[in-house]
Amino acid sequence: MAAPARSRPPHPRPRPVPARMRAGDVLRVGAVGLRTRPLRAFLSALGIAIGIAAMIGVVGISSSSGAEVDRTLSALGTNLLTVSSGTTLMGEAARMPVEAEAMIERIGPVRAASAIGKIGDAKVYRSEEIPEAQTGGISTYAARLDLLSTVGATVHRGTWLNAATERYPAVVLGASAAQRLGVGAVGPDTQVVVGGIRFSVVGVLAPVPLAQELDAAALVGWPVAESRLAFDGHPTTLYTRSDESRLESVRAVLASTANPEAPNEADVSRPSDALAAKQATSQAFAGLLLGVGAVALLVGGVGVANTMVISVLERRAEIGLRRSLGATRGQIRLQFLAESLLLSAVGGAGGIVLGAGVSTGFAAYRGWPAVVPLWATGGGLAATLVIGALAGLYPAVRASRMSPTEALATP
Template sequence: MTALAYAPLAPARMAPGDVLRVGAAGLRTRPTRALLSALGIAIGIATMVAVVGISASSREQLDRQLAALGTNLLTVAPGRTVDGTEARLPAEAEAMIARIGPVTAVSATATVGGVKVYRSDRIPKAETNSLSVLAARVNLPQTVGATVHRGAWLNGLTGRYPAAVLGAEAAARLGVGRPSPQTEIVVGDARFTVIGVLDPVPLVRALDTAVLVGWDVATDRLHFDGRATTVYARSRDDQVEAVAGLLSRTANPQAPGTVMVSKPSDVLVAQRAADATLDGLLLGLGAVALLVGGVGVANTMVISVLERRAEIGLRRSLGATRGQVRTQFLTESLLLSALGGAGGVQLGVAVTTGYAAYQAWPTVVPPWASAGALAATLVIGALAGVYPAIRAARLSPTEALAAP
């Protein structure tokens, strides 16, 4: 009688669809625990996405404002002389700066010293509201990007008479809400009619706390000497650096070292450096929240292994290999993390959209932020699921079935 030899059957391979179904079954049997673990991941991902999205939205708003105002505004002001006294710009500074080829617009303001501003002549002299009085050229708004909130700006006619335009903060301090022919303030010893109120001027904050009067009336009634203290120049965008290098010796050829030249981009560099530092801090907080979520996933999977030892033993007895058990638990961990990641991205986008709408900003969520967040959750899920998966695979069928 011939003996028959039987070759051991190779274990069947699980199709990708079967792997997903088996992994999802483990989550469905414990929905509350899975939901809480996914929520931990979602909070971390939402924090990351919201931080990046809000930062990107604020930068987009800033870029739009600067695009409207222009980043080619240069400011010329007097500095200090060698002996430490305050320098003065020559009377011809504006005209000389206007002759520079790439310069497209020039305007100026001048501080009228020794003049105080009061809402009425009954206000105590000590209550000056810390406001400055500036003589202003008629073309100042076009040059510095200022806009009139209410009323009108100075023109060739009103600039000769006691008429004033208030900066946004100056109007608030004086209690002037709406300019009119009956609205008057006291500038020095003279009454001026308020004909306009400006919106905040982002590029020239000094205008917000100023009372602006015409150049001619400042000379006639406020004992102004006619010399500009600040000159604003616009240049072609591709010539900003070149013009900045010429301004000091053009404004004051005799003493260029006493002239200070600045541009808004200097402030923007500092502001964006601060934004980058803040982004790093908030991203660090998001990473901590993400780590907490990962620990929650790992804890859920370890407990799942302990609770399902009988199931693991039964599967091993029916022919499941160590690799298939490992794949099952690793798939559960990845599905749990993916669920939390997808919810976190949606939550982060919703938070960004709501905050941007509240601030009247455009909503910007960079695609790399969402993609990176999902990738981070999968990495966290894989790392958190490796140990529980290996532990489950190492259980022998007899040991698992004997467990209480």
């Protein structure tokens, strides 16, 4: 009798392989939450946008300010050195020799030299009716004719002193001095009182970045200062232009050349260093504002995280349905992570546009060159993506861990 045939066990059915989500699918699925809840998405993106706009705006304005300083230095030059009268060992005001300017001109690398001399007793008033105590902080200086070309100054209204007017009661006012005196027009009929004598205002200077002491000054000719204002002829500040390559060597000998008997009583400075220090101060303040922008960005990231957590709680039924239809945990994670990244990217793009617009508009208002560094915009966008990934990571993991039955049973 033949043995009965043995039954073979049925082959196990192969488990279905979940379909892989392409990039377009990820974007479409991730955008579902944004489309269905536009107001919430807008408010969350707004938090990110404010933080990025603050950072881009601070960097852009700071960079534009630095570009303006660089442009000013390029136009005025960084080879200007000044020698000023210091103080004696007894604390009294020192005096440079009358020949100091001529001695400095003998230094080989010095291309130009000029001088001003302060006339301490010559107070400046709009008229004789002004009380003596109300000087407005305006100082009177005797000035050489080549002063403007040496310091890089320009005349805003009127003319500069010449060989004729330097011998007569004619005065050129600095920018802030003219404003304090209320002088708007120039000419023979516009007069101010200098040292008790009426002087005609022949010109008004534009602000002088490298010689700011001239902004609050009344400048008269050297000869008329000696003949009418009892000026002693001693310069108080000397301005020199030197070869850029030999600037430091000139700087080393300026004090001893200007005042050979007491070099320690002469102060040598480089005005462009003050502008560079101002730029450094501005950058330090910008760093503080960047910190504020970073805090605002962090607050925006918390808003995104909160939105995503609420979205997961509200969409449990959707998560359960997708899991029942074969979606894997990884796909669920990817969906909510993509939604968080999209939300942050929208906010970051808006913040970049807003920050660049603010910095460009402010630079245009101040007359600065508009500079928005590429690294700032790229870094801002990268920061938003990092914030979005961190903000969406926990909600995405939480959504992926929901079982289909748990999610579908949730009311």
